Amino acid sequence: MPNSAPELHRRLKKIKEQPATPGTLLSFTTIHNPPHGFGSEPYSVGLIQLEDGSRVHAQLTHDGYIPTIGAHVVPRLRRIRTLENGLFVNGYKYEVVETAPEVKLHIQQYVLALTGPSGVGKTTITRMLTSLMSSYADQVPIYTTRQPKKNEVEPYTYVTKQEFDRMIESKKMIAYTHMESNSEERYYGYCRDDIEKIWKSGRLPLVVTDIHLLKGLSESLGRRAILSCGLLPPGKSRRRMISNLLHRLRIRGRDTEAQIQERLKVATYDLDAFDAHPHLFDHLVVNDKLEACVEHIGALAVRPA
Amino acid sequence: MREQVFVLGGAQTSFGELWNKSLVDLIDEAVAGAIESSGILPTDIDAVVIGNMVGGELSGQGHLGALVSGGLPHHPPALRVEAACASGGVAVHTACALLESGKAENVLVIGAEKLTDAPNDLVTSAIMNAGNSDRDTVAGLTFPGIFGLIANRYMYDYGLTRDDLSSVSAAHHEAAVKNPYAQFKKSIPRDVISKSAPVADPLRLLDCSPISDGAAAIILSTNPSDVQISASQVATDHVSLADRTSMTSFLSTRTAFQNALKEAGWNRNDIDCMELHDCFSIAAILHLEDMGFAEEGQGVRFYKNNQTHANGELPINMSGGLKACGHPIGATGVKQILDCYKQLTNRAPNQVPNCRRALAHNIGGIGATCAIHLLEHA
Numbered sequence: 103m104p105n106s107a108p109e110l111h112r113r114l115k116k117i118k119e120q121p122a123t124p125g126t127l128l129s130f131t132t133i134h135n136p137p138h139g140f141g142s143e144p145y146s147v148g149l150i151q152l153e154d155g156s157r158v159h160a161q162l163t164h165d166g167y168i169p170t171i172g173a174h175v176v177p178r179l180r181r182i183r184t185l186e187n188g189l190f191v192n193g194y195k196y197e198v199v200e201t202a203p204e205v206k207l208h209i210q211q212y213v214l215a216l217t218g219p220s221g222v223g224k225t226t227i228t229r230m231l232t233s234l235m236s237s238y239a240d241q242v243p244i245y246t247t248r249q250p251k252k253n254e255v256e257p258y259t260y261v262t263k264q265e266f267d268r269m270i271e272s273k274k275m276i277a278y279t280h281m282e283s284n285s286e287e288r289y290y291g292y293c294r295d296d297i298e299k300i301w302k303s304g305r306l307p308l309v310v311t312d313i314h315l316l317k318g319l320s321e322s323l324g325r326r327a328i329l330s331c332g333l334l335p336p337g338k339s340r341r342r343m344i345s346n347l348l349h350r351l352r353i354r355g356r357d358t359e360a361q362i363q364e365r366l367k368v369a370t371y372d373l374d375a376f377d378a379h380p381h382l383f384d385h386l387v388v389n390d391k392l393e394a395c396v397e398h399i400g401a402l403a404v405r406p407a
Numbered sequence: 408m409r410e411q412v413f414v415l416g417g418a419q420t421s422f423g424e425l426w427n428k429s430l431v432d433l434i435d436e437a438v439a440g441a442i443e444s445s446g447i448l449p450t451d452i453d454a455v456v457i458g459n460m461v462g463g464e465l466s467g468q469g470h471l472g473a474l475v476s477g478g479l480p481h482h483p484p485a486l487r488v489e490a491a492c493a494s495g496g497v498a499v500h501t502a503c504a505l506l507e508s509g510k511a512e513n514v515l516v517i518g519a520e521k522l523t524d525a526p527n528d529l530v531t532s533a534i535m536n537a538g539n540s541d542r543d544t545v546a547g548l549t550f551p552g553i554f555g556l557i558a559n560r561y562m563y564d565y566g567l568t569r570d571d572l573s574s575v576s577a578a579h580h581e582a583a584v585k586n587p588y589a590q591f592k593k594s595i596p597r598d599v600i601s602k603s604a605p606v607a608d609p610l611r612l613l614d615c616s617p618i619s620d621g622a623a624a625i626i627l628s629t630n631p632s633d634v635q636i637s638a639s640q641v642a643t644d645h646v647s648l649a650d651r652t653s654m655t656s657f658l659s660t661r662t663a664f665q666n667a668l669k670e671a672g673w674n675r676n677d678i679d680c681m682e683l684h685d686c687f688s689i690a691a692i693l694h695l696e697d698m699g700f701a702e703e704g705q706g707v708r709f710y711k712n713n714q715t716h717a718n719g720e721l722p723i724n725m726s727g728g729l730k731a732c733g734h735p736i737g738a739t740g741v742k743q744i745l746d747c748y749k750q751l752t753n754r755a756p757n758q759v760p761n762c763r764r765a766l767a768h769n770i771g772g773i774g775a776t777c778a779i780h781l782l783e784h785a
Binding site for chain 2: 104113128129130131132133134135136137138139140145147148149156157158159160161171182183191193394398401402
């Protein structure tokens with residue numbers, strides 16, 4: 103009978119006889135609805151390829167490391183659970199001690215691009231994505247001619263207009279866009295070297311673009327090198343989308359009303375871009391729930407290209 | 408087949424949460440319906456085979472063979488077979504063997520299960536008996552958990568997307584709308600499936616077949632009828648995934664299906680419709696690949712391209728399958744035969760036009776048992 107005293111005794115004897123071997127993770131899952139006797143909290147279980155050639159199912163512990171297929175795991179003798187009659191069930195849990203190197207291979211040679219109107223949440227999503235994917239993604243630095251602002255979160259590199267033009271002439275800069283506003287004329291651009299540097303380190307470059315930057319990147323790197331996600335504000339009609347953007351821009355409180363109106367004009371143009379250039383987008387993602395949206399984009403990015 | 412075996416008729420109860428009915432009530436309802444539809448007398452039944460998995464654990468009722476037989480006036484010989492979720496399919500296989508050997512002329516085959524009386528964690532534990540208690544159960548794995556491991560690996564190996572995976576359940580729900588016996592007569596769009604509650608990553612609630620009550624019964628006979636069973640095959644594999652070499656292919660399905668095609672002398676392309684064991688969305692994809700309808704990694708194609716409906720390239724689960732019609736474990740394999748019978752006699756609510764040949768694919772556990780039946784219009 104399962105979990106009777108003699109059964110537990112036999113199992114403990116077996117555990118003592120077998121040498122504990124480390125292994126690699128073949129697959130893993132999180133059990134959200136545990137069976138009877140395993141409590142009500144979710145836990146992770148993996149199928150592990152042990153170094154002695156056998157395979158085993160076991161619970162995973164992972165302080166700090168996220169389990170990935172191919173991750174290195176080592177056995178730890180742990181109490182799996184306590185039975186209603188007070189007996190302990192002991193066994194091996196496997197601790198994830200190193201993330202899989204293979205993941206990097208899948209993400210080489212492509213760029214994750216996020217495009218969307220002002221106020222849709224590009225910056226927030228990028229920030230959450232870079233922390234979610236911190237082990238394998240980097241945001242590509244943006245060159246801009248505008249003046250630095252306080253508390254800037256984007257990785258801007260500030261250059262003069264002359265320097266910017268030189269970078270375009272020398273073909274270092276592969277994509278750029280310019281935004282006219284009443285106050286100043288601003289240019290933004292990306293350089294090939296930065297992207298290649300990230301590729302060389304086996305990581306995934308992440309860019310935030312508008313339609314001009316996206317076009318430029320797609321022409322110079324090749325359309326297939328870009329995993330392009332368009333971000334849409336929630337709302338069933340265009341009017342609702344714009345009104346949602348307006349609301350977000352206002353509660354963000356970063357701009358004056360005049361600037362907001364200006365941004366909104368650009369946003370309308372950006373929304374049109376989705377319809378005008380459907381071939382430039384692999385996925386359109388609606389940012390209605392931030393976490394779900396980030397999770398969604400993260401999942402799109404790490405699947406084998 | 409050593410002897411020609413025919414389906415005389417059959418019946419099923421509605422599938423779902425049937426709190427007013429006990430295991431015995433369900434069996435009685437299906438048996439009465441089957442006898443009536445087949446036009447034989449109860450006393451014509453020479454043997455009874457019943458497929459059931461957790462009657463002992465959840466209803467406190469074993470010895471089901473004699474229990475059913477006791478309800479017939481002449482108490483014919485009876486036996487219960489168990490092969491986890493393939494109990495129904497293996498019951499049909501057993502009945503075929505009795506008919507082929509000449510032990511019987513008419514066999515009553517029943518599949519029945521009562522699951523919804525017990526709390527969910529107990530049901531989960533009881534179903535987990537289909538795994539290997541030493542290798543799987545000790546780790547706290549559940550069936551959704553094991554298929555979660557498979558789905559995670561499959562997505563990693565073949566780049567299957569969440570949205571594509573959701574097309575499987577969406578198609579089965581769409582088919583169930585017309586089936587009066589289905590547990591969920593409701594179409595559900597892909598994005599709702601993708602956003603349903605997580606059960607065992609990457610599988611979500613609407614990737615999983617439900618916990619259901621229900622029973623189905625059929626009468627098999629050596630006397631001719633419109634529908635013949637042309638092949639009945641069962642194959643097995645290691646119970647635990649940890650003892651196998653592949654995580655994304657079931658050997659039992661491959662073996663049973665190949666043997667069945669050989670037995671019937673069919674080609675794969677002869678099949679007009681199929682009832683497929685979609686206990687989890689990912690499973691349906693694996694099965695299509697294992698039976699050679701799609702290349703490795705391409706199984707989702709039929710669902711993604713919307714080709715599984717009655718007029719599609721490959722009609723799958725016109726009943727709604729396990730996902731939408733419901734999955735009373737032992738009943739499923741018998742219900743599949745009944746659905747094929749309805750298709751072949753032009754009586755299905757979701758009728759495939761000119762359906763002459765049908766396939767019933769039923770697995771137990773993580774495909775440790777696979778029962779394949781090929782049926783054709785005689």
